[in-house]
Amino acid sequence: MTAHNPTTPPDPGPDPGEESGRPARIDRTVFGISAALVLAFVAWGLWRTDSLSALSSTVLDWLIVNGGWAFVLVATGLVVFALWLAASRYGRIPLGSDDEPAEFRTVSWVAMMFSAGMGIGLMFYGVSEPLAHFAEPPPGTVPPGSDAAVETAMATSLFHWTLHPWAIYAVVGLAIAYSSFRRGRKQLISAVFAPLLGRRTASGPLGKLIDVLAIFATLFGSAASLGLGTLQIGSGLQASGWLSGSPAVGLLVAVIAVLTVAFIASAVSGVAKGIQWLSNINMVLAAVLAVFLLVVGPTVFILDLVPSAIGNYFRHMGEMTARTGATGGAAMQQWLSTWTIFYWAWWISWTPFVGMFIARISRGRTIRQFVCGALLVPAAVSVVWFAIFGGTAIDAQRHGTDLAAAGAPEAQLFDVLARFPLGAATGVLVMVLVAIFFVSGADAASMVMGTLSQRGSIHPRCSVVVFWGVATGAVAAVMLMVGGGTDNALTGLQNLTIIAAAPFTVVIVLLCVSLVRDLRSDPLILRAEKGAELIEEAVLTGDDRYDGDFQLQVSAGPATEEAAPPAGSAEEAAGDEREEVPVSRA
Incomplete structure (x- = not known):
């Protein structure tokens, strides 16, 4: 007995040009509008930095006061939505044909999920976030530096880095995988909206607007990561003694230029095996760094912290989810814009890239397997990472070393490593890790923006990829300059990331509605x-x-x-x- 939906026509396949071996056509509307807006933003930032900085601060203040609740609500709603999909009758739907086996073995699939769970963010915030929450807990919570502050610091860090971000990624990745592998549509964000808008509308002006917003989200998310990596490399140069004094903006822009050239060369070279090899080496080096710090650091305290952090995370989940300006006034709004809302915006801006990545490796998996893998594996990595790096920093702070006041957030990892043997060597290792993490990630992000610019082509033209790579570096430089100097560069990155991600938040909410409508008409469900x-x-x-x-x-x-x-x-x-x-x- 076969069931089908007679009202849903078959979706179009890949671009005919790509099937015949010719380069896929550029979507002149999507690429032209996106490119023009990006060039205008870069020009504005270079010639009228003060004006852009003032406007971004004004827009951010309005957004936090009037729309902060939306970021908080959407992020938590996506956690519930992802878990509901896994537990519901839709969980048995495969991301492919009914009898299609999983494309990758479970061990390889889990390993790639583990790889996706690591990156510049964990390198940058692994020490600085738990330390910041321990020294200065969220407004109105617990006394700074107390035993209760240890609980709050670890619970808040896990809140920002475990289920919530990966639920956001999982929902978008699931929608892309289902639309592409189960329904045979193009790998475009707009194609996911065919059940909600209709195929014709989804490929028309409204669909093109969705793809433009996806490009902008990816661009600013990648630029924010490049900015964070640049700040950390600059601090590493200072900590290693290769640079006297704080790195100037000119030096940071030079670092951005070098990293940009590296990931553009990676993206257009076609040496996928080389990048995969570098990424695997990077994972091994990251594991070596973590094990080294576990052994030479406060081992027992770190091990005790793992179950304690997990328990406190779930115990304080309701309180952390409910933090808004209504419960803490201006102080809480300021804290949220620096931490929670910035994170939710950053994760949302990365969803087109990470979503396409985890979708690509999950063909043949069921929805239940996909959600569980995407949530649990990276979350477990984050728990261990923050227990080791954050626990080491908190232990040092409790025993008289004031790391929180000693330097900027990007320098705190180097300050921690300097307290142990081989501090100079591990500092260099961190800079290498940050550089390769960014190169391998930005390589894929440039390809994703190229795919969105070329009607879903999985092999975008080199010229398009190069353009988006250069644009990412230019936007990162502008974001750093908008902060008003190296001391406030992080603020500029955070402000513009939140603003750029706001429109795509609406897209993700509507994407959930479209996905449910698609699942309801799935042949397996209808049968x-x-x-x-x-x-x-x-x-x-x-x-x-x-x-x-x-x-x-x-x-x-x-x-x-x-x-x-x-x-x-x-x-x-x-x-x-x-x-x-x-x-x-x-």
């Missing part, structure tokens, strides 16, 4: 519904006619009987078998 309906009807009929003493059997319908094989043939004997299921009332 199950039709089967349940037929069985219920048969049972009611049998109960009514035979007072509960009856049996169900499956046989050929009238159309099949007309084309039945000759009597007495082997085919007839095989087709005359009956599957009988005794049924009676309890």
Whole structure:
């Protein structure tokens, strides 16, 4: 018995040009509008930095006061939505055809999820965030530096780095994977909206607007990561003694230029195996750094912190989810814009890139497997990472070393490593890790922006990829300058990331609605519904006619009987078998 949705026409396949081996066509509307706006932003930032800085501060203040609740609500809503999808009847739907096996073995799939869970963010905030919350907890919570502050610091860090970010990624990645692998649509964010808007509208002006917003979100998210990596490399140069004094803006821009050239060369070279090799080496080096700090640092305190942090995370979940300006006034709003809302905006801006990555490696997985893998594996990595790096920093702070006041957030990891043997060598290792993490990530982000610019092509033109790579570096430089110097560079990154991610937040909410509508018409769900309906009807009929003493059997319908094989043939004997299921009332 086959079910289908007669009202849903088949979706278009890949670009004909790409199928024939020719380069896919550039979507002139999406690419042209995006490129023009980005160039205008860069020009504004270079020639009127003060004006852009003032406007971004004004817009941010308005957004935090009037829309901060939306970021908080959407992020938590996506956690609930992802868990509901996994637990619901939709969880058994495969991301591919019904009998399609998983593309990657489970071990490899988990390893790639682990790789996606690492990056510049963990390198930058692994020490600085728990330390900041310990020295200065969220307004109105616990006394600074107390035992309760340890609980709050770790719980808040895990709140920002475990289920919430990966639920955001998982929902968008799931929508892309389902739309591409199950429905055969193009790998575009706009294509996911076909069930909600209609295929024609989703590929029209409104769909192009969605793709433009996705490009902007990815661009600013990548630029923010590049900015964070640049700040940390600058601090590493200072900590290693290769630079006297704080790094100037000119030096930071030079670092951005070098990293930009590196990831553009990576993106256009086609040496995917080389980048994969570098990424695997980076994961090994990150693991070596973590194990080294676990061994030479406060080992017992770190191990005690793991179960404690997990317990406190779930215990304080309701309180952390409910933090808004209504509960803490201006002080809480300021704190949220620096931490929670910035994080939610950053994760949202990264969803097109990370979503496409985890979608690409998850073909053949069921929705339940996808959600559980995307949530649990990276979350486990974050728990261990923050326990080691954050726990080491908090232990040093509790025993008289004032790391929180000693330097900027980007320098605190180097300050921690300097307290242990091989401090100079591990500092250099951190700079190498940050550089490779960014190069491998920005490589993929540039490809994603190229894909969105070329009608979903999985092999965008080198010229398009180069343009988006240069644009990412230019936007990162402007974001640093908008902060008003190296001391406030992080503020500029955070402010513009929140502003750029705000429109895409609306896109993600509507994407959830479109995904549910798509899932409701899935052939697997329709077959199950039709089967349940037929069985219920048969049972009611049998109960009514035979007072509960009856049996169900499956046989050929009238159309099949007309084309039945000759009597007495082997085919007839095989087709005359009956599957009988005794049924009676309890």
